[in-house]
Amino acid sequence: MSIARGYAAFSPTAPMASYTFERRDPRADDVHIEILFSGVCHSDLHTAHGEWDGLIYPNGTDYPLVPGHEIVGRVTAVGAKVTRFTPGDLVGVGTMVDSCGQCVNCLHGQESYCLKGATWTYNSPDRVDGTTTQGGYSDAIVVKQDFVFRITHSEEQLAAVAPLLCAGVTMWSPLRHWAAGPGRKVGVVGIGGLGHMGIKLARALGAHVVAFTTSESKRADALALGAHEVVNSRDAAAMAAHAGTLDLILNSVAVAHDLDTYTSLLSLDGAHVLVGIPAEPHPSPSVANLIGGRRSLTGSLVGGTKETQEMLDFCARHGIVADIEMIRMQDIETAFSRMAKADVKYRFVIDMASMKHAA
Structure with a gap:
């Protein structure tokens, strides 16, 4: 296990606050990623406030909850069977971190429509150990390599790449x-x-x-x-x-x-x-x-793994990134409030370096 630092919702009404928790050691097919930037999606706000309980999440929200599914970072370690990534690679993680891999939808690269239910990046049970997944409002994450995407944009664009993942x-x-x-x-x-x-x-x-x-x-x-x-x-x-x-x-x-x-x-x-x-x-x-x-x-739901990599490669070739406002992790509640009022052009992105100074 490794220790991760992030921000979590502790109840539907409590403000987001600093949270220290455990990330698993990489399994054979896992990639350990240092998170550099995390986009702020309206889904994060809905989930943190319990607004999708019974609608998207039949079992409700499992608190403490670390949101975030627009993740860009750098690989720091890989499992023994990982072949697609090596330490130092720039990568992204989107809304999913696993699926059954066997149903007809998964076999066609449409894992978001997994007939047994996709494993979402946060507030979803891990398919191996049953623990609740925690997202990108943190300094590190461990993800199965099949749900990690190669980033070929320049390093100067990485923050604005994050929202592409959702x-x-x-x-x-x-x-x-x-x-x-x-x-x-x-x-x-x-x-x-x-x-x-x-x-x-x-x-x-x-x-x-x-x-x-x-x-x-x-x-x-x-x-x-x-x-x-x-x-x-x-x-x-x-x-x-x-x-x-x-x-x-x-x-x-x-x-x-x-x-x-x-x-x-x-x-x-x-x-x-x-x-x-x-x-x-x-x-x-x-x-x-x-x-x-x-x-x-x-x-239409979010795209599967094939579409996500295709989209990232297309955007890199055409110089496409999101229009963003960069924020510190400590300012997430202000960002949530502004986002609820549509007061952002057009996506907030958290600079995870700010976690070094988080209270």
């Missing part, structure tokens, strides 16, 4: 599945941590990108991110002008809203893909709106 691949997976590219028109709803990555990736894939926002103040930002067009979704005339024109819509909004507003913008056989998870259900969509254009209302 926000990036969450948008990449549906873009690839629904074949976004030249000749395709892609809408991105919501310009936040997920949405801003959707704009960047869709543009780099060659699609025509239309960004949708309720905030006129985000128009210039969306264009700077790569959108070809920006539509204020509160402008009925602007929305009507796009009716029946979009092949794919990625909807990253995580609050309940009228889905028909966007579904009606789809062309024949278009897909409206939900990637945000609201605390309350969306209003029931109109069946007529789906039938009338043979449209699909569907969802």
